[in-house]
Amino acid sequence: MAEVTLKDVRKVYKSQNEEVLAVKDLSLEIRDGEFMCFLGPSGCGKTSTLRMIVGLEEITNGEIYIGDRIVNDxxxxxxxxxxxxxxxxxxxxxxxxxxLLFPLKARGLNKSDQQRRLRKVVDMLEIKDILDRSPSSLSGGQQQRVSLGRALIRQPDVFLLDEPLSHLDVSLRISTRSRIKRLHNQLSTTMIYVTHDQLEAISLADRIAVMNFAELQQVGTREELLDRPKNIFVADFIGEPPINFVNCKLDKNDDKFVLRFKNSHYTIELPEKLEKVIKKEYIEDVILGIRPHDILFREKKGYVGLENGTVEIFEFLGEENHVTVNIGGESITVVTDAKDYFKEGEKVDLYLSQDKIHLFDPETEECLTTRYKNQGLI
Incomplete structure (x- = not known):
């Protein structure tokens, strides 16, 4: 096992007279034995970063360490x-x-050690019954297990996986995802996993590095990314269904700060601790963010009310329901229990968790509430 450290790593691809920045000055520490996910949309730089760590891509600038060794060359x-x-x-x-045995033979490992490692990997991945078959006769899930096995049999210090589930159907993705998590728990090997699927990242990773436009946006646990997003991109990319955003203007009502929806005269009273954020920032425009799981249809202490909403869409999804409510001219999604039922056109009130309200600066897209929470000011 080994930790992986990236210091100001940059990757620029050159095509004729054009230069394309794929990874911009990435600094990141991946702990010994940690399961780290690189998460982001296509073209954000996550696979380029993985290929630089493994040594398949040259580093334009910066340094990569595995353990205490610099491995650039x-x-x-x-x-x-x-x-x-x-x-x-x-x-x-x-x-x-x-x-499976190919990488061991290439290293010149003796036959007894080859067989010992083979038995261990075969038992771990449950592929004993397909050892004599050709890859072309296997299903996608079986091929993926063999691919995992060929990497694991080398007993690497770091195990890297590049979108390993992208070609599998839904049921195979779930079973293979569980298998990968079990492997990490058994081996405690440092694992770095690239995906564009937030569900994979959230279910597998100890920490997630969110990337966009060649830059690291934020690194943290699932809870940190959900509850303390650094900016609008992270808040929007993490979470299913996506976070609700409402463009607002700051107003005063009887010496109390309120947020007025930009598309209407509808206002929401700010909790006292969020007034501190507004007073310190002196901003007139702000984006209100609230996750669908942090909204209730019933009054509760610590929640702020939004009255006179109308149900637009009701989606029954089995274990939970999604309800889209028009309130103040804005469509807001709410997640409810499976037993709850609403009719389209029904009048409802919403209640937002004061502790889970996020305020964003529309110019910088920074999450102001996260900054002040991290400083211990709210």
Missing amino acids: LTPQERNVAMSFETYALYTHLTVKEN
């Missing part, structure tokens, strides 16, 4: 890392067993 084999690819990358002319 080392080959993938010298770094003692292993990677499972999105496309599985199996040798089609070899059997499953031969695919």
